[in-house]
Amino acid sequence: MLRQALRTAVALLVATLVWLPSLHLFFARNQHDAFVDRGIAPRTSELAARQIQTLLGGPTSELGAQHQASGEWDFMGRTYVAWSLANMALRDPQAKASYLEKMDKIISETLAVEKDNGFQYFLLPYWRARPFVANPPRSIFVDGEIALMLALRRLVDDNPEDKRALEERVSVITERMSSGPVASAESYPDECWTFCNAVALAALTVSDVLDGTDHSPLARRWIETAKAKLTDAKTGLLVSRYAYDGTVMEGPEGSTLWMVIHALAVVDPAFARDQYEKAKSELAGSILGFGYAAEWPAEAKGHADIDSGPVIPLLDVSAGSSGLALVAAKTFDDEPYFTKLVTTLDFAAFPIRERGTLRYAAGNQVGDAVLLYAMALGPAWHEVERRKR
Amino acid sequence: MKVLLALGILPWVVLGVLHLFGLRNDAGFLSGAPVQSATAGGVYVLTYFAAVVVAPVLLLAAALIALTKRLAPRAS
Numbered sequence: 001m002l003r004q005a006l007r008t009a010v011a012l013l014v015a016t017l018v019w020l021p022s023l024h025l026f027f028a029r030n031q032h033d034a035f036v037d038r039g040i041a042p043r044t045s046e047l048a049a050r051q052i053q054t055l056l057g058g059p060t061s062e063l064g065a066q067h068q069a070s071g072e073w074d075f076m077g078r079t080y081v082a083w084s085l086a087n088m089a090l091r092d093p094q095a096k097a098s099y100l101e102k103m104d105k106i107i108s109e110t111l112a113v114e115k116d117n118g119f120q121y122f123l124l125p126y127w128r129a130r131p132f133v134a135n136p137p138r139s140i141f142v143d144g145e146i147a148l149m150l151a152l153r154r155l156v157d158d159n160p161e162d163k164r165a166l167e168e169r170v171s172v173i174t175e176r177m178s179s180g181p182v183a184s185a186e187s188y189p190d191e192c193w194t195f196c197n198a199v200a201l202a203a204l205t206v207s208d209v210l211d212g213t214d215h216s217p218l219a220r221r222w223i224e225t226a227k228a229k230l231t232d233a234k235t236g237l238l239v240s241r242y243a244y245d246g247t248v249m250e251g252p253e254g255s256t257l258w259m260v261i262h263a264l265a266v267v268d269p270a271f272a273r274d275q276y277e278k279a280k281s282e283l284a285g286s287i288l289g290f291g292y293a294a295e296w297p298a299e300a301k302g303h304a305d306i307d308s309g310p311v312i313p314l315l316d317v318s319a320g321s322s323g324l325a326l327v328a329a330k331t332f333d334d335e336p337y338f339t340k341l342v343t344t345l346d347f348a349a350f351p352i353r354e355r356g357t358l359r360y361a362a363g364n365q366v367g368d369a370v371l372l373y374a375m376a377l378g379p380a381w382h383e384v385e386r387r388k389r
Numbered sequence: 390m391k392v393l394l395a396l397g398i399l400p401w402v403v404l405g406v407l408h409l410f411g412l413r414n415d416a417g418f419l420s421g422a423p424v425q426s427a428t429a430g431g432v433y434v435l436t437y438f439a440a441v442v443v444a445p446v447l448l449l450a451a452a453l454i455a456l457t458k459r460l461a462p463r464a465s
Contacts, residue, residue: 007454007457008393008450008454011393011449011450011451011453011454011457012446012447012450014449014450014453015445015446015447015448015449015450015453016446018449019442019445019446019449020442020446023441023442023445065422065423066422068423069421069422069423319419319420347441350413350416350434350437352413352414361413361414361415361416361417362416362417362419362420362434363417363419363420363422364417364420364421364422367420
């Protein structure tokens with residue numbers, strides 16, 4: 001009896017030692033095709049098909065439910081898909097017209113919603129808690145992401161209507177960031193996010209190559225201010241949230257930082273790379289071949305919110321941070337980390353493939369939109385770099 | 390050994406049934422997405438990890454025990 005129990009225990013131990021390190025092999029797929037600037041990888045096509053179906057073709061119940069859950073998700077579910085379509089149009093010039101048609105619909109519908117309901121429609125309800133410091137009220141969250149949609153649309157194929165619309169946004173962004181004490185504009189009342197300001201700077205940079213303008217002094221001022229006042233002393237990472245006067249409200253968090261790094265890569269590549277290397281050292285990890293990203297550095301813990309998504313205790317593995325880490329890893333051609341993150345997705349995010357579409361059951365529309373962007377991005381930033389030269 | 394074998398197969402059978410009933414969609418509760426039943430989603434997620442992480446260990450262990458039983462008489 002004792003001998004049998006011992007044999008079973010040893011067999012279980014050996015089986016565990018064999019199986020767990022092998023498990024990732026059943027989910028790992030080569031992701032190299034996503035790192036080439038030409039052509040659309042199958043996973044990108046499937047994700048895009050689902051997003052287009054949801055945003056433009058299908059019943060609106062899913063979007064309505066998403067807006068109920070978060071106005072931000074509703075908004076970003078649109079912008080990430082639009083940015084993705086611009087990259088896909090650059091990847092596949094023969095299908096450019098089709099991608100642009102869909103992108104135009106997303107842009108016009110987003111602008112119509114903003115016009116009819118105000119920019120506040122895309123904010124979380126706590127915007128009502130206090131007044132904006134700068135007047136008239138605007139959100140750099142909404143202005144920055146819309147500006148980037150318009151700028152990328154024009155990067156693929158310019159047109160006078162989007163040129164006018166972008167010039168208006170650029171003017172507003174420039175005026176508000178320039179007049180801010182720390183070269184930042186508010187996303188929410190008396191609350192600035194590095195995420196939103198970095199995306200706005202990326203939009204300004206793209207508009208510069210389109211229109212021959214020069215917003216680099218503002219970008220330099222923002223980056224110098226960020227280095228001096230918006231950087232966590234222990235980790236050297238950019239903080240996520242701060243008051244209009246620059247008082248830090250929340251330290252570094254992965255779900256913000258990875259996107260900041262991606263946006264800054266087109267503004268100041270050297271600074272962005274430095275932040276990426278620091279973020280990887282502080283937030284990135286891998287267990288048994290599965291990649292992940294923590295939401296907070298070990299020395300600067302924060303609290304979970306709607307951006308972080310569910311956070312697994314002890315490891316601090318965050319769905320939001322891990323999803324956006326794909327965006328930064330792709331930006332810096334970090335194929336090994338990117339591949340490990342996708343392996344985790346396929347293992348633990350419950351992919352559902354139906355009639356040529358792909359979505360992840362454990363996520364939502366905006367989560368899938370971020371994944372689509374991670375798969376598609378590359379050509380737009382490379383095109384901006386090329387035109388800068 | 391038979392117990393290990395049964396426990397190793399059971400999660401896959403249950404997972405198959407849950408999958409046929411479309412409960413994979415309810416895994417969206419993990420991200421806070423609206424789902425038909427978060428409880429059903431929780432059951433699906435637990436069964437999935439039992440099938441993918443735990444069940445193969447049990448099946449491998451059963452195979453190892455079977456192998457040692459076959460080899461043991463020859464060794465003696």
